[in-house]
Every structure is written in structure tokens, then in C-alpha cells.
Amino acid sequence: MVRWNDVAQGQRDAVAAAFEQRSISADLAQHVFDQEGLKRRLGFDDLYKFLNGNMHIDAVDLERALGANARLMQSYEKLLNKHSLYHLPRAAAAASGELEERVGDGFSIRVKPSLSKPDQIYMLIELADPDESSATKLVLKSSQGKYHHEILPEGADGVVQLVTDSGSDLMRYFQDPGSEVFLI
Amino acid sequence: MTLTRVFIATTEGPSEVQSISEEDPAVRSVVCLDGKANALPISAAYDGFVRQPTGVIERDFGHAAFRVDVADPISSGLSWQLGLYAAHLLLASGRLAHSDAEASEFAWLSGEVDRNLNVHPVSGISKKIKNSTALLSKVREAGTPITFFLAEDNVEDAKELLGESAAVVGVSSISDLKTHFFGEDSQPNVQLAKVGEGVNRSLTSSGSGFGRKIRCVAIAIALLLGFGVVSLAAIWNGGFADFRQYLEQENFEQLNGALKTAEEKCFMCSISARVFKYSLALNRPSSGFLKTRVESKRMPNGARCLSFVRSNLKLESRIEVKNPDGDWQLQQDGSICILNVGFELTEKFAGGVWVGILKDIGNQNDQNVLPRFSVQSIPVGGTASRMFELKVPRYVQAPITHQLITVATDKGVSKKLETWLEKTVLENRDNLSEPIAFLQDLGFRVETHKISVRRAASLKRRFQ
């Protein structure tokens, strides 16, 4: 027969530790893993797949998820910074007027209006090293910290070309001198 | 001036070229969808097709960047090259119909173009044509002529589907294309007679040759002969030539389609079809030269069949008797293990015979019953026999019915015919009457029999 009052302090501490582990584990399981019917939460796994072009995430959902979780936003920025092929920080402070070209380390982006459709623009992304694995996504981060994503088409000879409307989000982010550019 | 609307064939349907415009040479050429800022995936390849040194458009037309707008997506491949070259060709001569202009003719194109402007064949022609039916209906309704431009090696596939009367032009190089658009009328490999017209120009021009002196008789005889010739010609052109070609090439599906269409299309066409069938029926083999026999192998003393059989155990053999309908009906009391079905030529037969058994899997769980269809051929001049072994389930629930089919032809049975027969029988296994009727129309002798196996009352119920 074992009496509780006779149990030595060392053993009591062991019981306390074991109890804590079991109790917390059960709480975590009960309040997270056993919940059903909840909206799926976007996580790091999704962001990585998204940036690699293996998953589609609605711009609105992405913005909401990043806005709601500071750590997730930080992880996303780290992913962009660490895993992008090319990165262009914000344009020079003195830049004014409409930007027609932005040049980064190893790449440049130029825009030219269409001769046949005046309200459409060609955006040409040129990579200095066309042999490098081609970028599949263009990400622009505005000066307000919001993101715009564009899937890149297949390029040739190190040049990828997009066609966009002159008033599109893509142009608006590009023209923002405070925006950063990432090519993934 | 003749304006031509260009359609680029795709497997999802033809895509109309809406416009081509010059762009700043500093940008890349692009193919966009319906005037929107939506560049199609083939844009990079199109730029390569335009820009030198790889491209031909800049070299031939002098400008380095274009924007093409098309009505429907073109996702991949290079078969659009012929169509876009043609569009550039017509654009340069002011004959390309943009989407807002009225066209007096349509051009449907599919082919690859190399740097030397040779035109190469592409795949998927059948699907591209089949998915152009909406365009073809529109063209037919409006009465606008449409010409199909393809590489030489793709022409046959196209004609098989479109018929001999469609305007199908085989081009081996861009110069052929240019000649068609800008050169003289009479060209090799062009068949311009429209569907339904039924009268060949060359035949109408042949016809006379009797002297004036015996005018009435001569005219009468001439008229009679002429009528005969015209009738024959009409029959020939009503599709007979096509039917014969299909038959010689053993394109049975196309033949079946053509015969059916002919009967509905026009009077001469249906006559043509009937004459064709009649001519074949003359060569149909007679019956009686092929004997079919069913032999059951049973356990001795009515014992139950086992899943495996010791080699020193002899099964009893019994020749099963046909019923008055010419079929077999067996009762499974558990002792029938195997059925042997035999076909035997009883006399020398100068043709070929194809025999098949369509097995009813029914409720069987025994995987050894597969495959569902067994077939063999007995060659020309053979007196051979063929045997099939069928395992019989011990626990039959619903009746099982196997179908035996024999097809005899005065010629040999080629591999192509075998393949088609097998496919046709499997696809129509639930109702073979239509394919049988078609085969008989083609002069084949077709016979069918059934072997039914039912549970005997004495067999203990194994499952509910």
C-alpha cells in the first residue's frame, strides 16, 4: 500500500512533471487536433508551395492570412529574400515620374506601350544569365507592405514578356518607386 | 478584293485570326486572346518564328515584332505555324480579313513550317477536323467556300473524314500556298467538287460520238447509252468509289459511316450504296462448311469439381447436344469443370474464317475466366479446327450465357479485319444485331450461337 503522504518529494516532483506532460498534451490535442469543421489555416507549407507555383492561393486569402499573423508574414518575407533568384530593392529615392525601367543585380524590367493597343503595356523582364533556372513568379512588395504576385510565362533567350493593362495592379506596383521586386 | 479569313486548327476547335499588327521591334512578338492583355503560351514560340535569326516572318516580311489576336486559345505545339504564315502572307497583300471585315473565303490550316519554308505534317488532324464541325456548319449555311490546307502527308487523314468532295489542299512548301492564293486555277492534288453535286466535269464532257444520218436511232441509242453512262457515273460519284476505297483499305468504320450517310444524302447516293452492297453479297460464302461442337468435361460419378485437379484423375467427356434453335443449354450440378468449344472446317474452304467466344463473366469470382473474348482465325484453304477451353463455375447463380460468333469471308482475314471485328463485337456485346447486319451487307457469312449454363436444382445453395 502506498500512501501519498509517504511519497518522497523527489518522486512527487516526478509525478508532477509527468502529470503536467500528460495534461498539457491532452489539452493541446483536444483544443487543436480534435476540432472539426474549422476553416483551414494557411501556413508555411502553403506559402512555400505557392511561391513555387505548386498551389494557388487567392490574393485576398493570402493578404488576410499574412495580415493576421505577424510571424507568418515574417516567414514569408524571409522565404522571398532567401529563396528568390533575383531581388530588386526599392527604386532610388530621387526617382520620380512614371518608371519605365528598373534595373537590379542580374536583371532588368522595362515597360513599353503597345503600338496596336494603346491601353496595354508590355513588361519585359531580362535576365543577365539566361542559362540560370528560369524564374516562374514575379512578386512585388509595395511601400505599404502589400504583395502582388504574377505568374511568369515561358521566356526565350533570357527574356520573359508580360502583357498587361496600363491601369493594372501589376503596373501600379511596378510604378511605385518604394516597391521591391522579387523573381522566384 | 477577295478577303480571306484564316483559322488555325487546334484539337479544341479552330481559332480565328482576328488581327495582326506591327509592334515596337524592342518588344517580343505576342499572340493574345481576343484583343485582351492575355498573352497565350505560344507567344515565345511565335516570337521565335518571327524574329531572326531563327524566325522567317521578319526575314520574309521585313518587321521584327507583331501582335496577333486570336479568338480562341492556342495552347501548345507548332502546328499553328502554317496558319500564321498564311495570315502574314495575306496581310502583306492586303487580303487578310480582320474580325471586323467580311470574308469571301475561309482558310483552315495546320502544319509546321521550317526555315526553308517546307511544310511538315502534324498530329491530331482527325481530332482537329472533328472539332471543327461548328465552323463547317456555319460555312455550309453561309455558302462560304472553305479550303483545308495541310502538309501532304496529312491529306489522306483529312479526306477520310471530310470526304473526297471537300477542298483539301496538300502543301509541301509555302510556295504551294502562295500559288494557291495568288497563282492560277488548275493545281495538282486539288479536288474542288462540292458534296452532293454528283456530276464530274470530266464525265459530262465525254459523252457523244454518233453520225447524223440515222438521227433518231442514233440519238435514241446515244441517249440510252448516255443515260447508262451518266447513271454509272452518277452511281460512281454517288460514293461508290469511296466505298470501294474504304473496303480495299479495310476502313470499316468509315465505310459504315459513308454507307449510312449515302442513304440519307441523295437519291443517287443511296442507289450507289445499294449497288455496292449487292455487288458484295454475290461473293458471300455459303453456309454448312463450318461445324461447331461443345464438349463438357465432368467429374466422375457426378462429384463436385475441385479447384485443383490431380493429374491422375480422368474427367469424363460428353458431347453436348444442341437444342432446336441451334444453341446449347447446360445444367450445372457442380460436376461440370470445363467446356471445350470446337470449330471445324468440314471441307476445303477457299476463304478465311474468324471465330470468337464472347464470355459472360456474370457473377464469377474465378479470375481464370478472363479474358472476356477469345478469337482465332482459320486461314484461307484450311481444313483445320480450333478449340477454346472455358472454365465453368461450380456455383452458378444467375444463368451464364456465352456467345459464339463466326465470320466467314471469301478473302483471308487480315490483322486489320481481326482487330476491327474484335473491337466491334466487344463494343456491341449487348446487341450484336446491327454489326451482324453490316457484316452481312459486306458479304460476310455471320453465324451466332449461344451456350447457356444454368444451376441444376440438385446443386446445394452456397450463397443467398
Next chain:
Amino acid sequence: MSEVQKPGVFGGVMEGTNLEKQILQSGVSPELSAALEMVRDAGWEGEPKYSSTVCHELTKTIAGRTYGPVMLELCHLLRVAQGCGGRDGYIGFFWGVDIARPSAFRSLINGHSEAVEFEIQTSTVELMYADGKFSISFARMPFLAAILEFLISFLGYEEVDEVAFSLLDGQLSVSHTSDVANQFSRVTYEALKPHLPTAQTQRKYHAITEFLSSNSEFGSALEELGDEFVLQFWIYASGDDGGGDFKTFESAFRTVVNFCLALEDAHVVEGVQYAKTIGYDRDAGQIDPGIIEDALEGAEENFQLLDGLDDPPQGRVKYLNKKERDRLLWVVEYGQAPMRFPRSVLRTEVFGAAQAKLIHSLRYELSQTEMQEQIQACVEEDYQRVLEEFRLLSFHITKVCHASFFVLVRARRPQAIQVALDLMPNIDLTGLSENLNMDSEQVGNVVSIQGGAVSDHFFSFLWDGAEASSDLANFLQEAERSFKSISRKGFGNSEIDLADIQDGHESGVQTMTLISRRLDDFRSQVDHMFSGEEELAEAFQSDKMVFLDQFSQMYEGNS
């Protein structure tokens, strides 16, 4: 470390605030909850990346707060991952698999088998260092991947990458890897500390130990803590002095179970001693040893049987619906608890539901009289009804197991033989053995159409009514009937020949057999406790009085 995020911001995860309150009341912080949810929700095309077993192991590890050994394994795996992850290094490795299975990681590593730093063995990867070796099994990799995913979700990629950088950029040695693992462990411990419901857990621990200390009746024999202890503890702890942790009987019961298991973990008592005298005299309180053996077998190992039913491939077959799972929770998922506290299980099932109704009605601001009426009417079931439900569940589980057997026989899966023996241990297989003997004695004479494998003979034996025993024939017949009578996912005629459904049955029937055993053991235990329906009814009435009285004390004053 970044600032603690304000509670209540969940990025669209909840419908309403009930869950938020629940989480806060449990003491689990929103940030911790969010990070775990991201691990739970990671996946591809509807299939979760991490199995429920891995997720539960993750919670145990987090709760255990001794991260050293796990971090050491993870750090060594990071080295392997960095070399095999392609352009994106270790990120490309861990997030380059859609579903975290040992085989997926093995494929990635096999693709880099020319690496000099590690050797691929049958079931492990061996890392070679100048100062030693380290071995990681493929089977551990899904769990380690889940740990890393959790850490990135909780600490942030920046923080984790700093640690990874210091590892990968540093010396290639066992000692350096250990140093980094310890650092990682410390960072994790400090980060998690404020987020774990430690205070609440400690409160619960103190409550139960104080009750034990002050109550000589129970504190004198820890081995004999049973149903009465649970009830009295709840009554004590749910009162005004007890705080909010033990308002529900279920929470008190769970705390007692965890405490008893903690006593075993700390070797204060040994598990076997919980069994009463081994013998067979029920009246003397003795227990069938067979029941105890069965209960002890795998008691600790298979804690997540119900959750495991969702993992592929068995997740493709719907063995149990939600209501059935909820009913089975206490019987199946708490190890020895149902055997040791059977009456508490019955009390939870009956009075737990009643209490939930009363808690729900608190929001309606009822008058005292109305609340009294609610209390009097809250109990809708009795023990007999619960046992009847268990009986029906047992019948259902047997039926689905039989149906699975039918599927496996049809698919000719060798596993069917074991399933037959599990489900019908006394089945007459003499006919089979005769056939097998014939085959083996007369090898030269046998012309076998099916081939010589035992399983092939078994299947032929099954289908051949004349040779099979009537037992086996009837069993198969019943199995087919069972299959046809079930209209749940995985039991359709159109699905029976699909390989992934067959896989689901092959895996699922094992789990269901274990569940069936636990349920049957519990029912036997209850049968032994009560001599008949009358005694059961008396026990129920007695308990009902106690519970209603307690509910009155708890809730009438709140109305």
C-alpha cells in the same frame, strides 16, 4: 523573439468566439494554437501532410518540455536535408514532400546517395563525422518534419534559419551539432514557456494532491484509487473552493486518470498492481485475468486508435461516424482507465451529457425555479441504455470487421487469413489442413491451377462449399451479408475492387479489431461489477441522486 501576439486574432479560423473562449479557458495560448493548427492543416489535395499519430506525438513532445533529444535528431537530419533539398536546401527537403511518409523522405535521400557525409542503410541514414556517428531512422522523419514545421510556424522562419545557419555553417562534428541542438532546445523552451497552460495544469495537480493529502480514506492506498475517488474528488473540486477547472465531471475524471498514469510514469506505483487479486470469484471482487491481460496488452501504445482511423489508407473506409466515435472515446482512448474506472465511464456518458445541457442553459438566464426544473429533467439516459448502445456498437464493429474480411477474401489478400483467425479464433479449419496436406504430400501428382501458395489454397478452400467446414462457410456467408448491408464509404459494390479501398480495409480491420477488444473488455468489466439489471439500475439511481444534488448546488445559485 518577436512580441507575443494579442489574443483573439486568428485570421479567419473560427466561426464565432466560442472556440476562442474554449482555447483561452484551457490555457492554450492563441499563438501556440495557431502554430499547431498550421501543422494540422498542412497537406496536399485534401490529404493531411502529417498523420494523427505524428500530430499527437508532437503535442506530447511540446507538453513534455524536454526538447533536447528531439532537437539533436532534428539537427542531424537538417544536415542531411541541406544536402538533399536542391536549390532551397533543407527547406526544399522538408517542404518538397507533399505527404510526410518515411518512403517520401527516403526517395529524396536516395537521389543523393553519392553524398559522402552520410550512408543510406535499410531503415536508417547514418551520418559520419570525424568525431563519431549518428543514426536517424526513416520512420522518425515525418515526426521530425512536423517538429520543424511547428517551430517555423511558432518561432518564425527567421529564427529557425538562424539556428540552422549556425549549424550548417559551423563545424561538421557531433559535438558542434550537440551544441546547436542544445541552443535550439533552450530557445524553444523559453519561447514555449509562456504559452503552455502550465499554471492551469499546476492548479489541477495541486487540487488533486491536496485532496489526497487531506483525505485519509483515499490517500492511504494509491493503488486502490477508483470510481469512488473520482466522484468524491469532483464533488470536492467543483465546489466554490475548487476553482473553475473541475466544473464538469469529465474534467475531474480526466485529471484523475492523468494523475494515476503519472504515478505509474514516476514508478510510484506499478501498473500491474492496479489489478485486483487475480482469480475468478466475482463476488469477492476478483477479476477475470483474461480481461486484465487483454487490457494491459498495448494499453500504452495504441492511444489514438480513433484518430488513427482517419489516417490513410484506412481513412478511405468509414468505419465509424462521429456519434459512434464520441461514444467510444472513453472506452478506447484512455488506456487502462475504462477497466479501472468503469463506473466513472458510465457516469461521464450519462451525467456528462446532462451537465452539458445545463451549462448550455446557463446562457438563458433562467429563474431559480426554471433551473430546478432543468436540473430535474437533464438526465435523459441511464446506464442500461448506455450499455445497450455499447452492445449495438460492438455488434456494428463486428459487422464492419466481417465486411472487411469479405473484401480481403475477394481481393485475395493474405491478410484475410489472420483476420479470420482474429475474428473467429475457434473456427474449424480442418478441411483446409487436409487440402494443404494433400498438396504437400503429393507434390508430384498435383496439378495446381492456382499455384502452391497457402493463401491461394485458402481462398479456393473458402469458395468451395463442399470441402469447407460449415463454420467457415457460414462465416464467409455472414461476411458477405454484412458487407452488403452497410452503406458507408468503402463498403460499396463499386468500390470493392479498388486497390486503395482494399488497402483501407486491410489496415482498418486491424484497428477495428483492437477497438472491438477494448469495448468488449469494458463490457465484460461492467458485467462483472453488477450482478444484473437490478443492481445496475440501483447504482444508476444512487448516482443520479448524487449528481442532481451536486448540479443543484452548482447551478441553482447561478440562475
